[in-house]
Amino acid sequence: MYERKTTPNLNCGLDLIGEVLYGKWKIRLLWFIDQGHQRPSELQRKIPDASRRVLNVQLKELEDHELITRKIYPVVPPKVEYRLSEFGRTLIPVIAAMGQWSDQHEARLREVILKQTVSAD
Amino acid sequence: MYERKTTPNLNCGLDLIGEVLYGKWKIRLLWFIDQGHQRPSELQRKIPDASRRVLNVQLKELEDHELITRKIYPVVPPKVEYRLSEFGRTLIPVIAAMGQWSDQHEARLREVILKQTVSAD
DNA sequence: TCAGATAGGGATAAATTTATCCCCTATTGT
DNA sequence: ACAATAGGGGATAAATTTATCCCTATCTGA
Numbered sequence: 046m047y048e049r050k051t052t053p054n055l056n057c058g059l060d061l062i063g064e065v066l067y068g069k070w071k072i073r074l075l076w077f078i079d080q081g082h083q084r085p086s087e088l089q090r091k092i093p094d095a096s097r098r099v100l101n102v103q104l105k106e107l108e109d110h111e112l113i114t115r116k117i118y119p120v121v122p123p124k125v126e127y128r129l130s131e132f133g134r135t136l137i138p139v140i141a142a143m144g145q146w147s148d149q150h151e152a153r154l155r156e157v158i159l160k161q162t163v164s165a166d
Numbered sequence: 167m168y169e170r171k172t173t174p175n176l177n178c179g180l181d182l183i184g185e186v187l188y189g190k191w192k193i194r195l196l197w198f199i200d201q202g203h204q205r206p207s208e209l210q211r212k213i214p215d216a217s218r219r220v221l222n223v224q225l226k227e228l229e230d231h232e233l234i235t236r237k238i239y240p241v242v243p244p245k246v247e248y249r250l251s252e253f254g255r256t257l258i259p260v261i262a263a264m265g266q267w268s269d270q271h272e273a274r275l276r277e278v279i280l281k282q283t284v285s286a287d
Numbered sequence: 288t289c290a291g292a293t294a295g296g297g298a299t300a301a302a303t304t305t306a307t308c309c310c311c312t313a314t315t316g317t
Numbered sequence: 318a319c320a321a322t323a324g325g326g327g328a329t330a331a332a333t334t335t336a337t338c339c340c341t342a343t344c345t346g347a
Contacts, residue, residue, distance in 0.1 A: 058267075073178070135267065143180065242344055
């Protein structure tokens, strides 16, 4: 496992939420788990661009941050279900606000983002 | 300047907002600019943990994404002012929601974040 | 004349994050 | 016996992001 070499900045609230939401797939993981897609394989299918490995790592971090819980069913083949914790559920309105904003401005966002990417060829 | 080697995933709305808000200091930059701290040197003082260089880079990206505008006054010593664009202003309620959530859960957030960091010694 | 403030940027190093590859467990079906 | 399925994880490589270092310019004040 990777070990930080620097201490995180935790001055203001915005640093704090950053610490737990920073991660390429974390917001979507929370979102999809809230939508009822709780099993790892399901999440992998919902987010095919992420490798299995990375999703596991990020799920683990979300669990360490107590935003989700992991329930293991002692069956074979193994079955695992992630759920939002009470704490994690409080984040859903915030994520919903982010999603809503993006949807409202989707066209413009695509434009400004692609302007950058395309200019690089 | 760094050039991406992979194309960003822009499937859902949450990818889009991620593209423009991803960056260690961006959210705070937007927030402080909205609060009226518009000059680069002021922003640097508000965010002393970031180097001058990185703030410039991230401000440039916010500008490229049309969330802020940069106004240069032709005086010496140079004077520059950043403002939120119309578009950038629409993001403020979202950032406010993030800040509010963090403030509400500050104690718990510090706890879960530090649990990780501290265990690494 | 030299330090400091103001704003900026190139080159490069370090840190961090993501991706790839390969391996493990146990059961069911072929 | 072997593949497929379910869930995981270590080691390492690649990509990306942040930080450091140093250099530019002009004016003001000591």
